[in-house]
Amino acid sequence: MTEGIETPKNDKFLREAFATEQQCLVANLRSSARVTHAGDRGEVNEQHFIDFLRRYLPNRYTVEKAIVMDSLGSVSHSIDVVVFDRQYTPTLLDNDKHRYVPAEAVYAIFECKPKIDKGYLEYAGEKAASVRKLKRTSVAIYHAGGVFPAKKPFDIVAGILAIDVDWKDGFGDAFRAVHAGLSGDRVVDCGFAAAGASFDVFAGPGAYTFGPTDNALAYFAFRLLWKLQGLATVPAVDWMAYAEKLSQKPEEP
Numbered sequence: 001m002t003e004g005i006e007t008p009k010n011d012k013f014l015r016e017a018f019a020t021e022q023q024c025l026v027a028n029l030r031s032s033a034r035v036t037h038a039g040d041r042g043e044v045n046e047q048h049f050i051d052f053l054r055r056y057l058p059n060r061y062t063v064e065k066a067i068v069m070d071s072l073g074s075v076s077h078s079i080d081v082v083v084f085d086r087q088y089t090p091t092l093l094d095n096d097k098h099r100y101v102p103a104e105a106v107y108a109i110f111e112c113k114p115k116i117d118k119g120y121l122e123y124a125g126e127k128a129a130s131v132r133k134l135k136r137t138s139v140a141i142y143h144a145g146g147v148f149p150a151k152k153p154f155d156i157v158a159g160i161l162a163i164d165v166d167w168k169d170g171f172g173d174a175f176r177a178v179h180a181g182l183s184g185d186r187v188v189d190c191g192f193a194a195a196g197a198s199f200d201v202f203a204g205p206g207a208y209t210f211g212p213t214d215n216a217l218a219y220f221a222f223r224l225l226w227k228l229q230g231l232a233t234v235p236a237v238d239w240m241a242y243a244e245k246l247s248q249k250p251e252e253p
Helices: 010-033 038-056 120-131 173-179 216-231 239-247
Strands: 063-071 075-085 100-102 105-116 141-143 146-148 157-165 190-193 197-200
Touching: 010 038, 010 157, 010 216, 038 063, 038 075, 038 105, 038 216, 063 173, 075 100, 075 120, 105 190, 105 197, 120 173, 120 197, 157 216, 173 239, 190 216, 190 239, 197 216
Parallel strands: 063 100, 105 157, 157 190
Antiparallel strands: 063 075, 075 105, 141 146, 190 197
């Protein structure tokens, strides 16, 4: 060690650095209160959360606001944040305000709200169901050494991102009662409140993991990275299914 230069303890340095980043995110989100129009204010906060996820997730994951579609022509609700593959599955019909992502490309979806409460948590569940109910195709991949069989689509991760938690006891009994009522396609797997709280049930239904207040941001991000790693790659899209849908005559009204 160079004389006169003190080397910081790694754990303390990292904790403080991540805590500062969380504080900056909170400040940015709260500053959007100056935006008087609720819709515009929501878009500003969505962008803050998108930027946060882009910083933490590897480049293999694209993070955008989008609508998800399938080979049958069905579409999801508009989703605030979609984490999807762009390497093997391009987006469709892109323009400045509407990006359509094939259902097969989606890893995770998030709803962005000012707070996590009963209404917003249930709303996030409905948004999740609109994506999970879509049809996802999968075909074999041919390569020089042979064939990779068609991959079974994995369960898409769904979450909620917010500034605060509305329950007085945080993610306590009241939260768990509401969360447990979300089943099937409406399950919300994880949540993060920038003010200092996070949860996930990545270990299984009812197996809650909660993040530390000061480092909820980093804890949530690393837990999400771990979950996404476990999903590996998205299934190969059957593009012929999309082509066949376009070749069919539209149904009479």
